[in-house]
Amino acid sequence: MHADADIAQRLWRAAVLWRLPLWVLGALPWLSLRLLPGVLAWVAWCMWDGARLRQRVNRGWIGWLDAALPELEDSAALLVDAEAETAIARMQRSRLLARIDASLDKKTVRAIVRRHVDLGLSWLAPWLVFAFVVWFVGQQPAASQQAAPKAPAQATSAAVVPELVVTATPPAYTGVARSTGAPRHLELPEGSAVAWCLKHPEAGETILELSDGRTLNVGAKCASLSATESLFWRWRGARYTLKVTPDAAPLITITRPTQMIQELKLDAQSAAMAISVRDDYAVRRATLHLTLARGSGENIKFTDREMPIPSSADPRVRNWAKKWTLAELGMEPGDELYFFVRAIDNAAKPHTVQSPTYTLHLPAPEQEDEEVTSAMPVLVKPQSLRSQRQIIIDTEQLIADMRSTRMGQAEMRERSEAIAADQGQLRRRYGQFLGEESTLFGGEEEHDDHDDHGASSGEMDVLHQFGHAHDEAENATLYDEGTKKILRRALVAMWDAEKALRAINPKTALAPEHKALEAIKELQQADRIYLHKTAFVPPPIKEEIRMTGDVVGAASYRREQGEAQDAIPLPLRELVQALSQEGPLPALWTRTAHDWVRERLGDDEQRLAAQRAIQDVLDGCLRCRPVLRAWLRAGIAQAPVILQAKPVAQTPFTRAWGEGDKP
Template identity: 30%
Template sequence: MTGLLAHWIAPARRRALADTLAMAMPLLIAGGVVGWRGGGPVIALLIVAIGSAMAILIARRRAARFDRAWLVRSLDNSRPELEDSSALLFAEDAPLAPLQALQHTRIAARIDQGAPDDLRPGWSRRTLLAVSIMAATLIIAALLCPRPGEGPPMLAPAQEGLPARPGIPRLVAQNLRIIPPSYTGLSVRDSASLDARAPRGARLEWTLRFDPQPSNAVLAMLAGQPLSLRRDGETWIASRTLDASFLYRVDPATARGPTPPLHRIDAIADAPPQVKALSPTASLSMVTAGQRSWTPVFAATDDYGVAATARLRVTLAIGEGENVTFSEREIALTGSGPARDRRFAPRLDFSSFGFVAGGDMVVQLIVRDNRSPTPQEVRGPSMILRWPSTKEPESGGMEGMVNTTLPAYFRSQRQIIIDAEALIKQKRGMALDRYVTRSASIGGDQQILRGRYSQFLGGEEEGEPALPTADGHQEGDGHDHGGPPKQPSTGFGAPEDVLGDFGHPHDDSPASSLDPETRAILKQAVDEMWQSERELKQGRPDLALPFAYKALRFIKEVQQATRIFLSRVGPELPPIDATRRMTGKREGLASRTLALAPVEGRDGPAAAAWRALGEGPDAIRGPIALDALEDWTRTNAGRLPDALALLGAIDSVRSDPACMACRARLRAQLWTAMERPLARPARRRPADAGGARYLGAIGGTP
C-alpha cells in the first residue's frame, strides 16, 4: 500500500473503528451490570472481556472494507474534476502507458483540492441511539431485579412427606438462605432444602409457610433451646448464626401431629493456612561457592484465601561454642498469585544481613488467612542455610581420641543471660506472678546446667537413676563407676552429653578428665551458677545477672584452657560361664511370659445397645433405653466419625421403636462408632518333632 493510499483511507478506517466501539460500549456496560448482579464481579469481568474482544474483531472487519477499491469509487463519485481516472493515482508499481501517464500528471495536481476527511462515513446515530436505549433498559432491569440471596426468597415445595390432617398445621413451602461471612468471598445463596452445609459463622435465615396457619411455630433443636419462628404476613421467619453443626426439625403443631423429620446443618470450619517450602526441598542447605544471596520459595494455601502480606523471620547464628551470637529480625513480604495459592520468594542478600562463613541462616514464613475478626496465623517449616567455616580441622598423631562433649556444654550460659535480660525489659508490662514464674523457669534451666557442669567435678547430677546401658562393664571389672548412671534431664545441653548420661570417664584421674588448675576454675563457675540459680528462683533476675556473667567468664577460661582426652579402650564383656554351656541347665532363668492386662473399653453403652439391636441372646424386641447411649454419644462426640448421624439414628429409634429400618440404621452407626478391638497376640508356633525331642532331653515341656 502506497503512502498516498494510506493517507486517504486512514480517516475512514478510524471513523469505522470509533463508530463500532461507540455502539459496543453501552452493550458492554449493560452486560457487565447484568453479570455483576447475577454472578458477581468475576462473571461481570468475564462478560466484559469476551464482549470487548468481539467488538474489536467486528470493528477491524468494518474498517477493512475501506480499501483501494472503495477509495477509487468514492473519489470518482464525489470529485468530477478527476475525470473518473482516480485509479491512476493509486496504481501499482506497474509502468503506465504514455496516455495513462499523461492523464496521471493532469489529475495529480487536482487531488489535493480535497481533504481525506471529506470521505469519512457518518456516525450511525440511529443505531447508536437504539443500542443505548436497549442497554439502559437492561441496566435498569438488572438493578431493579434482586440478586440471588436478596429480596424476598422464592419458596420451594416442602419435602417433609407428612400426611395432611384436618386442623393440624404442616409445612407446605420452605427456603433456607445462607449468608456466608464476608471474608470467605462466597455469595449469598438460597437453598430449597432445609439440610445444608455452610461455613462456620454464616447467617442462616429460614422462610417457611404453613397450612393452616399455626398459632406458634418453632425450630426444635435436637440438643439445645428451640428457635422461635416469627410471623411475617403469610410466612414465618427465623435466623441464627451457625457456630456449630446441629440437628433440628420444623414443628408447627407443637407435638400435636406426626413427628416431623430431622434436618441437618453442617458447619464447615475455616481450615488454617498451609505453608510448604517449594525450594529448596531439603530443610538444610549449604552455601555454594560464589553464592551471595538466597531465595527460598514458599507456597501458602488456604480454603478462603491467604493475606497478601506475610512475615519472614530470619535468625542468624554466627560463631561457635560460647562465641555464638544470635540475631533475629522479621521482614515484610508481598505474595504473588491468587489469594488461595500465593507464592512468597524473598531474595536474602548475605551482605545486608551480615551472614558470613561459620554461621547458619534460619528462615521461617509466618502467614495469616483472611478470617475476620481473628485471622489464623501459621508458621511454616524452618529452612536452614549453613555456611561452613573456612577453618581447617585440627589433626594430630595422638593415640586416643579427643572428646568434644565438654565444649558442647559451653553453649547455654549465654542463653540464660539473654533470657534474664529480656525478662527484665518486659517487667513493666507483665504481671508480678507471671514475672516470678518466668524467672523461676530460667532458674530451673540454670540448675540443670549447673548439675551438668558438676559432673566434671566428680559430683552427681540431680534426677532419678536410669537403667544402665550395655557399655560392656559390670561390677568388679576394675573401674570406678561412681554409682549407677542417672536419668538425663531435659533442658539445656541435654542432647550433647552422651558420655555423661550413658557411661563414665576412663581418664587417669579417678574423678575427672580436667587438670587441677582447670578444675578449680570450673569449680568457681559452678559456685557462681549456684548463686545465679538462687536469685532467679526467688524472682530476682536483676540480682542474678552479676553471678551469671561471672560464671560465663569462668566457663570461657575453661574452654580456652583444656579439652578432655580419653584413652582408646575397647569394651570389656562379662566372662562367660563355660560350665553351663550345652548342659541344658535352666536354673536361674526367669519366665519370659508377659502377663496380658485386660483393656477396659470405653464403648460400654454403645456395645450394649448394639447387642440389644441385634439377633443374639441380648437382643431386645421392644423399646430400648437410649438415654445412656445418647449421653455417651454427646460425651464422645469429638472422637466419633459422625456424631450427628448417630444422634439422628437414636432419635429415629426413640420416635418409632418398631421401625426395623431405623433399628438397623442405628446398629450400623454404632458399629462404625465403637473402637476397633485390639489385635490379639499371635500364638507361639508349636514345636515340631525335632524340637519336642530336644525339649524332652533337657527336661523342658515338649
C-alpha cells in the first residue's frame, strides 16, 4: 500500500486550494492594465510558489499528523516505512492504517493545512504596489496628450485605416440568410438589399464606384443599393462583382399522358396523369384545370372543374400522379377532356405559368359516315345528290359486274358516266366551301355558252390580262388554313375519280374515291375545337374630358409611314471614332457609353466586361480603348431595321403600258 503518498497528495490539494485566492488576486491588476509582461511575471511567481509549497508539504506532513491526531500515537513515521524490520512495528503500522481513514477526513485535512500554511498576503502587497507604479507611469503620456493641441489628435484619427463592412440581405421569400463580412464577390437573388458601412466612421468618408457610372459615399451613414441587375463595384483599386440571379418562373412538367392529344382505346376504363411543378424557392399555388366537352356540332356542352395539387415536404417541388377512372372524370364515348396546370410561385411579384393544354379523347362507336359536318354550313341538297360512300359502292358494283357478266360497251359507258356525274355534283358542292362557283342547280351550259361567245367575239379582256386581283376565292370563307387543305385534298381526289370514270376506267377511279372519303371523315373528326376564353378590356374613359371636344393628346386615325432613322446615334459615332485615336474623348462620353451598353448588351457577362472597359478608359488606360471600341461596335449589330414601302406599284398593266409601242 502507498498510504504515505495518498496522505501527502490530499494535504497538497488542500494547500493549493488554500493558496488559490492569493494567486487570483495577484493576477487581477495586470489583467485590468492589459500588460502581458506583468501577467507572465505573476504566473511565473505562482509556479515558483506552488513548487515551494509542495516541498514544504512533503517535508512536514508527518509532524503535522502527529501534532493534530493523537490517535496516531506519534507513530506517523511508520506510514512511510512499508517494510518494517520488527513485528511490533508492522503491527503498529496496521493499527494506524485502520485508524487513519476514520480520523483524517476533509475537515481535518483543511484544519491541518490552515494551521501550517499561511495565505501569503505578505507576498501580495509588493505586487500590488508594483502594479500601481506601472499604472501611474502609464497615465503620464496620456495626460500629456490631452494637454497637447487638438491638431495632433485630429491627425491621429485621420491615420485610422477605414474598414468596409458589406451586408447582404436577400428578400424574405427566398429564405436565404443574411450575410455580413469584408468586401467580397457576391451572388444574390434579385431584389436583395446591399449595404456598405464603415467599421470606424471616424476614419472619414470613402467613395464606391459602380460599374454603371454611379458613385456611393460611405461615411457616418451607410450606403445602400437594391440589387436589380448584375454589376461590379470598385473600392481602393479593387473590383468586386455583384451577380444578381433573377427569380425563375415555376417549371411545369407533364409526364403522363405522353402526347398532347391522347387517343384512348374504345374499351379504356382509366386514364393516368403525372404532373411535376418545380420552383427555385417555393411553389405557392398549383392547380389542375379540367374541361369536359360533350356533344357535336352546335350542341356541345363544356364542364369546367378545378382542383389544387397538394404540396409536399419540399416547398420547392410538387409531384402528383393519379390514375383516374373514366367514371371519376365523367367521360363517356365521344367525349373529350382538356386539362392544363397553372402554377404560382412565392416571389414578391409572383410568376404565373400555365402549361400547354392536353387532350384525352374517348372515341365513340363507329356509325354511318356522313359528309355533312358542323365545321361547314348545311346546304339544302336535292334528292339526286349521292354521298361519297354511295359513289364508292356504285363503282365497286360496276367493277364486279364487269368481271362477272359480259356487259355491253353502251351500258358500261352509261353507268360509268352516271357515277361520274354524281361525283362531279358532289365535287362542286364541296367546292362551294372554297369559294368556287357551283353548277349544282343548273346554269353550267349558260356559262359555257358565255365563255364561247366571249372567245369568238375576239375582244380582249383587259382587266383579266393586265390587272391583278386583290382577293382570292378561297379567302372569302371563314375556315382556317388546315380545313382548307383538307378540302383541297378531297376536291383533287374527287376530280381524279371523275376523270377516270369519264374515261370508262372505274378500277382506276376507286383509289381516289377512297382518298376523298378519308378526307371527308377527317373533316368530321375536326368539328370540335377547344380554345381558351379571351376577353377584350377597353381602355378606361376619362369622364372629366368626355363630351367636351378636347382633342389634346388624341392620335390621328391616319397611319403615317415611319421615317428613316440613323442606326447609330451621332454621339456614339463620334465616340467610336475618337476611341480609335489617342486624342481627347468627347464631352459626356461616359454617359453615352453607359446608355448604349445598358440598352444593347443584354448578357450580364458582356455588359460587365464592357462597363469594366469604360472604367479602365476613364482611368486613362490607352490600351483599353480598342477593347471599349469593340464592345460598343458589338451593340450595333442589334440596331433596329425599318423597312420602307415603295411609293410606286408595278403591275402588269403599267409594265405593258410602258413597254408598248408609242404612236
